[in-house]
Amino acid sequence: MERKMTGGCMCGAVRYEATGEPFAVTHCHCLSCRKHNGGPVVTLAGFKKEQLEFTKNDRKIYESSPGVGRAFCENCGTPLTWEGDGGELGQIFELHISTFDNPDVLVPTAHAFEPERIPWFDIADKLPRYEGFAEDSPLLRHGPIIED
Numbered sequence: 001m002e003r004k005m006t007g008g009c010m011c012g013a014v015r016y017e018a019t020g021e022p023f024a025v026t027h028c029h030c031l032s033c034r035k036h037n038g039g040p041v042v043t044l045a046g047f048k049k050e051q052l053e054f055t056k057n058d059r060k061i062y063e064s065s066p067g068v069g070r071a072f073c074e075n076c077g078t079p080l081t082w083e084g085d086g087g088e089l090g091q092i093f094e095l096h097i098s099t100f101d102n103p104d105v106l107v108p109t110a111h112a113f114e115p116e117r118i119p120w121f122d123i124a125d126k127l128p129r130y131e132g133f134a135e136d137s138p139l140l141r142h143g144p145i146i147e148d
């Protein structure tokens, strides 16, 4: 039996169910994600199209660049997804992790777009930090730069 995880927006107008394991759980520091979310970093869990079902779906999609949608709830404004072409994965949905009912079990494994990180925001984990997408960009280092 594959794990099912549910989530949705703040008001409940958008609900989803994700089946099975995400292909990635990543902190993203890129400007676009931060802008969409309003926070200093965005943590995303990625699922393939066939793993995700919107059980209540009033989401609005803003096309942030050609073919890339960033969905949000039209009613309460909760930012929900990055959605678009995931290359060999097909259509993918990167769900904002705090929209899950139980995000505790989705543990991040990497930082993406480390060079775009807001300098005052850093966390002390030892996870790998990549220049761009974790899958296909140079690894910069593990963990923060320690200055004393």
Ligand SMILES: [Zn+2]
Pocket (backbone or CB within 6 Å): 009, 010, 011, 012, 013, 014, 073, 074, 075, 076, 077, 078
């Ligand atoms: Zn809502």
Ligand SMILES: [Zn+2]
Pocket (backbone or CB within 6 Å): 028, 029, 030, 031, 032, 033, 034, 113
């Ligand atoms: Zn991003």
